[in-house]
Amino acid sequence: MYVYLAIFVGGALGASGRFMISLWLEENSVFPYETLLVNLIGCFILTYLSTHPTLMKGIPSAIKVGISTGVIGAFTTFSTFSTETVQLWIDTSQTLALLYVVASLAGGLVLSWLGFFTANNRKGHAK
Numbered sequence: 001m002y003v004y005l006a007i008f009v010g011g012a013l014g015a016s017g018r019f020m021i022s023l024w025l026e027e028n029s030v031f032p033y034e035t036l037l038v039n040l041i042g043c044f045i046l047t048y049l050s051t052h053p054t055l056m057k058g059i060p061s062a063i064k065v066g067i068s069t070g071v072i073g074a075f076t077t078f079s080t081f082s083t084e085t086v087q088l089w090i091d092t093s094q095t096l097a098l099l100y101v102v103a104s105l106a107g108g109l110v111l112s113w114l115g116f117f118t119a120n121n122r123k124g125h126a127k
Contacts, residue, residue, distance in 0.1 A: 002062040010070020018075045030092050032084040035077060036104060042076030043108040047115030055119070 022034040046068060049056060056064055081104060088097035 002060075003065050006062045006066025007070040010066035011074040012070075014071040014074030014076075017071075018077070030088070031096060032080075032088075032100065035080050035084055036100065036107070039076045039078075039081060039104060040107045040111050042072050044111040044115040044118075046072045047112040048119045051116045052119035 018038050021038055025034050025037070027033060049067065049072075081100075085097050085100055088094075088100055
């Protein structure tokens with residue numbers, strides 16, 4: 001039961017964070033900067049949290065799931081990315097659509113690697 005509550009609360013926090021970023025950026029651009037930004041941030045944070053050698057130790061598994069599935073899952077969005085890609089392709093520019101896909105995939109992988117190395121290359125941390 002606790003895991004469902006943790007996911008519920010985490011989901012509310014993640015979705016609220018995503019909405020705040022969209023308000024903060026609030027651009028009238030055709031390119032979906034808000035979705036790109038939240039997905040890239042999510043790639044870094046999820047990898048950092050899941051690979052850090054000590055950060056999540058001792059935290060109950062329900063809270064870990066609440067953070068990963070709830071907060072990060074609601075903060076990031078694959079369905080919006082997919083919908084925006086199709087809309088760019090059909091309505092605006094196939095070049096922008098391809099740029100969006102490449103920026104999302106390459107940027108997500110780079111930030112995931114950065115999250116991993118940041119989490120595991122801390123001063124004084126022995127491998």
